[in-house]
Amino acid sequence: MKEHTVTIYDISEKAGVSIATVSRVLNNSSNVSENTRKKVLAAIKETGYTPNAFARGLGLNTMKTIGILTADSSDLYLAKAIYYFEEELRENGYDSLLCCTGYELKDKKAAIDLLISKKVDGIILVGSHFVYPDACDNKYIYGASEKVPVMLLNAEVEGDNIYCVSSDDHDSVYRATMKLVESGHKNVLYYYNTTSYSGHLKERGFRDAMKDAGIEVTERQFQFFDGSNEDIHGMSAQLEKAASAGLKFDAVIASDDTLALSAVKYAQAKGYNIPDDFSVIGYNNSMLTNCCDPEITSIDNKVETLCKHLTSILLGVLSGEEMPKKTVFKADIIEKGTTRLNKD
Amino acid sequence: MKEHTVTIYDISEKAGVSIATVSRVLNNSSNVSENTRKKVLAAIKETGYTPNAFARGLGLNTMKTIGILTADSSDLYLAKAIYYFEEELRENGYDSLLCCTGYELKDKKAAIDLLISKKVDGIILVGSHFVYPDACDNKYIYGASEKVPVMLLNAEVEGDNIYCVSSDDHDSVYRATMKLVESGHKNVLYYYNTTSYSGHLKERGFRDAMKDAGIEVTERQFQFFDGSNEDIHGMSAQLEKAASAGLKFDAVIASDDTLALSAVKYAQAKGYNIPDDFSVIGYNNSMLTNCCDPEITSIDNKVETLCKHLTSILLGVLSGEEMPKKTVFKADIIEKGTTRLNKD
DNA sequence: TTGTAAGCGTTATCAG
DNA sequence: CTGATAACGCTTACAA
Numbered sequence: 001m002k003e004h005t006v007t008i009y010d011i012s013e014k015a016g017v018s019i020a021t022v023s024r025v026l027n028n029s030s031n032v033s034e035n036t037r038k039k040v041l042a043a044i045k046e047t048g049y050t051p052n053a054f055a056r057g058l059g060l061n062t063m064k065t066i067g068i069l070t071a072d073s074s075d076l077y078l079a080k081a082i083y084y085f086e087e088e089l090r091e092n093g094y095d096s097l098l099c100c101t102g103y104e105l106k107d108k109k110a111a112i113d114l115l116i117s118k119k120v121d122g123i124i125l126v127g128s129h130f131v132y133p134d135a136c137d138n139k140y141i142y143g144a145s146e147k148v149p150v151m152l153l154n155a156e157v158e159g160d161n162i163y164c165v166s167s168d169d170h171d172s173v174y175r176a177t178m179k180l181v182e183s184g185h186k187n188v189l190y191y192y193n194t195t196s197y198s199g200h201l202k203e204r205g206f207r208d209a210m211k212d213a214g215i216e217v218t219e220r221q222f223q224f225f226d227g228s229n230e231d232i233h234g235m236s237a238q239l240e241k242a243a244s245a246g247l248k249f250d251a252v253i254a255s256d257d258t259l260a261l262s263a264v265k266y267a268q269a270k271g272y273n274i275p276d277d278f279s280v281i282g283y284n285n286s287m288l289t290n291c292c293d294p295e296i297t298s299i300d301n302k303v304e305t306l307c308k309h310l311t312s313i314l315l316g317v318l319s320g321e322e323m324p325k326k327t328v329f330k331a332d333i334i335e336k337g338t339t340r341l342n343k344d
Numbered sequence: 345m346k347e348h349t350v351t352i353y354d355i356s357e358k359a360g361v362s363i364a365t366v367s368r369v370l371n372n373s374s375n376v377s378e379n380t381r382k383k384v385l386a387a388i389k390e391t392g393y394t395p396n397a398f399a400r401g402l403g404l405n406t407m408k409t410i411g412i413l414t415a416d417s418s419d420l421y422l423a424k425a426i427y428y429f430e431e432e433l434r435e436n437g438y439d440s441l442l443c444c445t446g447y448e449l450k451d452k453k454a455a456i457d458l459l460i461s462k463k464v465d466g467i468i469l470v471g472s473h474f475v476y477p478d479a480c481d482n483k484y485i486y487g488a489s490e491k492v493p494v495m496l497l498n499a500e501v502e503g504d505n506i507y508c509v510s511s512d513d514h515d516s517v518y519r520a521t522m523k524l525v526e527s528g529h530k531n532v533l534y535y536y537n538t539t540s541y542s543g544h545l546k547e548r549g550f551r552d553a554m555k556d557a558g559i560e561v562t563e564r565q566f567q568f569f570d571g572s573n574e575d576i577h578g579m580s581a582q583l584e585k586a587a588s589a590g591l592k593f594d595a596v597i598a599s600d601d602t603l604a605l606s607a608v609k610y611a612q613a614k615g616y617n618i619p620d621d622f623s624v625i626g627y628n629n630s631m632l633t634n635c636c637d638p639e640i641t642s643i644d645n646k647v648e649t650l651c652k653h654l655t656s657i658l659l660g661v662l663s664g665e666e667m668p669k670k671t672v673f674k675a676d677i678i679e680k681g682t683t684r685l686n687k688d
Numbered sequence: 689t690t691g692t693a694a695g696c697g698t699t700a701t702c703a704g
Numbered sequence: 705c706t707g708a709t710a711a712c713g714c715t716t717a718c719a720a
Contacts, residue, residue, distance in 0.1 A: 007712090007713055007714085008713060008714065009713080017690075017691085018690065018691045018692075019691090019713090019714080019715095020690070020691060020692075020693095020715085020716080021689085021690060021691075022714095023714065023715060023716080024689095024690090024715095026714090026715095027715080029715095029716095030689095031689055031690085032689075032690085033689060033690090036689080036690080050460070050461045051461070051713080051714070052402070052463070052712080052713050052714070053401075053461060053462045053463050054398055054401035054402040054405070054407065054463060054712080054713080054714090055402050055696090055712065055713035055714040055715090056713080056714055056715080057397075057398035057401065057402075057696095057714090058396070058398040058399050058401075058402050058695095058696045058697065058698085058712085058713080058714070058715095059695085059696055059713085059714050059715045059716085060696090060714085060715070061398070061696080063398065063462065065441075068442075072427065073417070073423060073426055073427045073430065074420075074423040074424045074426070074427040076418075076420070076423075079417060079418040079423040080418045082417055082418070082442075083416065083417045083418040083444055086417065086442055086443070086444050087444060090443065090455075095441055095443075095458070095462060096441065096442050096443075097409075097439055097440065097441055097442075098412075098426075098430055098440050098441075098442040099430070099434065099439075099440075100427055100430050100431060111434075114439070116394075117394050117395075117397060118397050118407065118439060119396070119397050119398060230631040230634075232631065232634045232635060233634065258631075261635055265637060268637060269637070287574040287576065287602075288635060290574075290576045290577065291576060291605055291632060291635040291636060292635060292636055292637075293609060293612060293613075293636075351696095351697055351698090352697060352698065353697080361706075361707085362706065362707045362708075363697090363698085363699095363707090363708095364699085364700085364706070364707060364708080364709090365705085365706060365707075367698070367699060367700085368705095368706085370698090370699095371699080373699095374705095375705055375706085376705070376706085377705060377706090380705085380706085395697080395698070396696080396697050396698070397698095398696080398697075398698085399696070399697030399698035399699085399712090400697080400698055400699075401698090401712095402696090402697080402698065402699090402711095402712045402713070402714090403697085403698045403699040403700080403711080403712055404698085404699070404712095405712080
């Protein structure tokens, strides 16, 4: 008794109609008499028939799938973004093909090619790591955009069929730095772990604020942490090392909540009183900010808002509408226990 | 000038061979003369041709895709698991279709149906939430297993074409509880936030350990937190409330690191000295355990190991091999600063 | 309102 | 070693 997967032919036979009619009821297509529709639906229910997605894909040239690329789906921030994308897309009938690429350019290229060969309808690049300072390294994005719309979260690339949604990182770090300075901090350390596009913007924000505040900065104030995203120990240790090498700082502004948390741990190990002796500002306003005591003041770049907007733009593009190529949101500074910022 | 996507016919024409031959070189199939192979490859390179995945899927009845279901891809633990799955699968030529279902049964059913209708080659259910105490609620898993192999991470269901990989949650909590008791703790509170399959095992482990230690437990010692996974505040508040209602406890064993972290915050707010007055053990040994001071002793259930094993079992099943239906790993107790456990 | 038939782009089975 | 040709299961003009 060979298992015969039920096809549209079986249904047509059982219902006593042609396959075209079956297809019509399947697609809620125009003009099917209530009577035959019922017959067909009955046959479908009886057999448990489901249309073959490949055949359908072949005919329609789409399987309603969006490729989501991210360096690391287990990163707190990226994971959140993926979550929102997946949710929004599915609510609109699209599935998500996920690719975690790591941080190597060649792996990103490979993943994007693979997604395109699998005929995704669009591609979302989650996180600023996909855009490189050297324009040449961004060619692969243009390549992809020739085939399908490419959406960037927290990054910016100009081009046909490329759409960007981001948070104004320069502005938010600028404002945060200013507040720190205005509340009396002279020696602010900038602690970062990414040299991506948005990473540069953040750093720029810091530099510009210091400049506008008339405070000289030295390169030692810029601490780059080059290790795992989860290595809180290592992060604290680096601050400790910098301090014992003579670097003075009474505040840290971090490009990421993890770094901020490590700064809190560092300061507490030193016996500093937060926020009186020492201030910290993080980035992303993730749950990590609530994990220590006092809780961490952090920049909230509203990932949910960004993701929902990005998705709606993508859906618009896919249905042929004209959509904005670039959308920028302002971030909020969420003040908690690691700062005492004078004014608003 | 209409854009004509290049097909196998174009290649066959350009190379002066039949489409069958093109297909053969495409699939490294047997017996193609070196000469014609070259011609075909040249034509392919010249045109930038890529095979149409849908057509291929139609013929082969697979697009080498695995459906990954999880309640919440932004949960720290689940996100890690997804990361490992995706990585392992892609290295073996499979893509991952991700579905975040939330915690509602009906949404899980819908998602699984959708994945099957998209013709995935297998399904991975990530996290114990997919298995319900009431067997009736697990029918949907059997339904899926009739179509494709179903893999469960941290859950157990017996059935054809269903494979389970898990960590021995009962054992690990049992051992952790015992250590706590042996190191002098009489009033251990069990703090949990899930009633899933593995949740029950953990609780069982706690109960059995207490029983074997000859310590009576009251139901008040079992605190269930029914809120967001990220609501550290709420979690601490619940402990505070229980305490002020007269519940005495000098240790917390948590079903999750988040809860453990909230216990640390609670104890520190109370001014307790950890680990001298108060001990805490978490679960998952996630980065959260390193976020506070002292750092949290936690049960490491080796998610990476589990995921890699699960994937290799799935791959085995897909290639027709006989594979173990149930694989259980022992967890480790990683002792850090929130406990002082006497012996090993 | 319904049916017929022509694709969609592969793979696989035969012959040659 | 290579070429016809029949699936694969569905959508969609075009006819009726």
